[in-house]
Amino acid sequence: MATPNTPLWEVFIRSRNGLAHKHVGSLHASDATMALQAARDIYTRRGEGLSIWVVPSTAITASDPAEKGMMFEPAESKIYRHPTFYEVPEEVGHM
Amino acid sequence: MYTQALNTAETDDRGLEDAAKDAAKAAQFQARIDAEERIEPNDWMPAAYRKTLTRQISQHAHSEIVGMLPEGNWITRAPTLRRKAALLAKVQDECGHGLYLYAAAETLGSSREELVDAMLAGKAKYSSIFNYPTLTWADIGTIGWLVDGAAIMNQIPLCRCSYGPYARAMIRVCKEESFHQRQGYEIMLTLCRGSDEQKAMAQDALDRWWWPVLMMFGPPDATSQHSDTSTKWKIKRFSNDELRQKFVDATVPQAQYLGLTIPDPGMTQDADGHWRYSEIDWTEFKQVLAGNGPCNRDRMAARRKAHDEGAWVREAATAYAAKRARRQTAQAAE
Numbered sequence: 195m196a197t198p199n200t201p202l203w204e205v206f207i208r209s210r211n212g213l214a215h216k217h218v219g220s221l222h223a224s225d226a227t228m229a230l231q232a233a234r235d236i237y238t239r240r241g242e243g244l245s246i247w248v249v250p251s252t253a254i255t256a257s258d259p260a261e262k263g264m265m266f267e268p269a270e271s272k273i274y275r276h277p278t279f280y281e282v283p284e285e286v287g288h289m
Numbered sequence: 290m291y292t293q294a295l296n297t298a299e300t301d302d303r304g305l306e307d308a309a310k311d312a313a314k315a316a317q318f319q320a321r322i323d324a325e326e327r328i329e330p331n332d333w334m335p336a337a338y339r340k341t342l343t344r345q346i347s348q349h350a351h352s353e354i355v356g357m358l359p360e361g362n363w364i365t366r367a368p369t370l371r372r373k374a375a376l377l378a379k380v381q382d383e384c385g386h387g388l389y390l391y392a393a394a395e396t397l398g399s400s401r402e403e404l405v406d407a408m409l410a411g412k413a414k415y416s417s418i419f420n421y422p423t424l425t426w427a428d429i430g431t432i433g434w435l436v437d438g439a440a441i442m443n444q445i446p447l448c449r450c451s452y453g454p455y456a457r458a459m460i461r462v463c464k465e466e467s468f469h470q471r472q473g474y475e476i477m478l479t480l481c482r483g484s485d486e487q488k489a490m491a492q493d494a495l496d497r498w499w500w501p502v503l504m505m506f507g508p509p510d511a512t513s514q515h516s517d518t519s520t521k522w523k524i525k526r527f528s529n530d531e532l533r534q535k536f537v538d539a540t541v542p543q544a545q546y547l548g549l550t551i552p553d554p555g556m557t558q559d560a561d562g563h564w565r566y567s568e569i570d571w572t573e574f575k576q577v578l579a580g581n582g583p584c585n586r587d588r589m590a591a592r593r594k595a596h597d598e599g600a601w602v603r604e605a606a607t608a609y610a611a612k613r614a615r616r617q618t619a620q621a622a623e
């Protein structure tokens with residue numbers, strides 16, 4: 195008999211250094227409590243973090259890679275959003 | 290990793306128009322690979338790329354899981370508490386490696402359960418090295434030193450594999466492997482500095498594991514069936530023989546330091562420093578792959594038993610989650 199499927203969860207961990215929760219991988223668990231415990235065992239065996247989030251994978255809506263041109267083009271053409279676009283005389287020093 | 294919502298199944302009956310579109314997509318795909326871009330789960334990929342990677346990553350996952358058996362065999366008999374704690378941690382890491390890899394394989398569209406069931410049914414392979422027995426404590430040292438050493442050689446280039454989820458899983462794995470190899474070498478060093486009997490035990494383990502470890506890199510380049518397309522797709526960055534040679538060159542001085550003899554009387558060093566090993570007995574490799582190694586039946590039986598004995602746990606966890614979900618819906622309705 196085929197094994198029945200167990201739900202998939204995405205795991206996010208916040209490390210010691212105060213950065214945001216970061217996606218580290220995924221795992222299978224029947225509920226949120228077990229997902230948290232499994233995430234502790236699978237992804238934090240060497241002190242990788244101080245906080246864990248688990249999110250059901252089905253709750254994630256992803257952007258479509260086929261549309262990435264249209265999706266991200268508006269940001270690519272706006273070079274004036276970067277500090278290097280502007281000229282500051284050398285005499286002014288670091289800015 | 291990632292939702293599979295956007296992964297559409299490849300259909301079999303396609304018109305000519307579709308075939309032409311596919312050829313254009315395939316060319317675009319190869320251009321991305323050539324530009325060292327990473328392919329992500331929801332990107333278009335040729336069906337053969339998906340199939341090759343599903344096979345390779347799931348085999349890799351099965352190997353990590355089955356690989357827990359030969360070492361697990363010694364956890365209760367480790368000579369000291371320090372060795373026992375280290376071995377337990379190592380075996381636990383291997384389980385983690387299996388899980389990272391199953392997760393990477395699943396992003397290609399097969400479920401965890403399908404992949405595991407294929408292994409339990411004997412339809413999927415795992416590394417032939419785990420079909421050899423661990424007869425003495427020195428085997429645990431030799432496995433860490435050589436089997437994990439060979440795995441590291443193989444896995445470092447996979448950190449740059451074209452498929453993103455596999456490459457990322459390999460980065461995690463490689464970070465953890467170094468401890469495995471060092472704890473193994475330390476066991477060997479302790480035995481080699483010990484009594485004559487201990488040193489003889491270390492030599493005996495090396496004698497038994499050396500050739501099977503060289504076979505871990507796979508068949509010689511001249512006869513390997515998967516290498517060409519895997520190289521083109523940047524799944525594989527070095528050939529089997531290249532990796533095997535790197536491994537031998539790295540290992541010979543380590544064996545010399547231990548005062549152990551590599552069981553290959555024909556081995557010589559080239560003018561350019563490379564150690565040339567004798568012909569490998571590929572009939573043994575084929576026999577083990579075909580299921581006739583010393584422990585194939587034991588390993589499969591152990592995996593099936595563990596899976597069957599865990600069935601009630603999976604059932605209970607699923608039933609509990611369903612009950613809780615029903616209760617929550619009922620409370621929300623009140």
Ligand SMILES: [Fe+2]
Binds near residue numbers: 383
């Ligand atoms: Fe591993």
Ligand SMILES: [Fe+2]
Binds near residue numbers: 383437466
């Ligand atoms: Fe390992």
